[in-house]
Amino acid sequence: MTELKQISLFVENKPGRMAKVSKTLSDAGVNIRALTIAEAGDFGVIRMVVDEPEKGYGMLKQNGFTVSMTDVLAVEMEDSPGGLYKIVDTLGQNNINVDYAYAFVTAKAQKAMLIIRVDEIEAARRVLGEKGIRIANGEEIEKL
Secondary structure, eight states, rough: OOOEEEEEEEEEEEEHHHHHHHHHHHHHTTTTTEEEEETTTEEEEEEEEEHHHHHHHHHHTTTTEEEEEEEEEEEEEOOTHHHHHHHHHHHHTOOOOEEEEEEETTTTTEEEEEEEEEEEEEHHHHHHHHOOOOOEEHHHHHHH
C-alpha cells in the first residue's frame, strides 16, 4: 500500500505567499488535491495533499520554502450526518489522538475523504479497518 504523504509549509502570513506556493506547484505540473491553511499571527501553516508529493516537496524546497513531508491517513467517510463521528469515536475509544484533520468531497469519485494526522498511524489503520472503515492509499488520492 502506498502511504499518503502530506506536504506542510511554514510561510509568512502576507499577501502573495499562497500565490507563490500555488504557482511553484503549477509550474512543476503538480496538482493540489486537498489543503488547509492555519494562521498563527505573522506566519501560517499550509498543509496539502498533492498528486506528486516527492516532486512538489522538491520544487517547494528548491524555491526557498520551509517544507516538510508527513505520513497521513485518507479515510473514506460517509457523506451524511454521523460520518465523522464514526471515525473519531473509533479512534478515541482506542486512545488514538487526532492531531489535526481536514476533509473534502469529490463529485468525480462520489466520496467524502477525511485527511487525518494521528499519533499512532498503524494502530489507527488497524482499528478503523476492524470497524469496516476504509483507508484510501496515496495512489487513489493522487488520481481523484
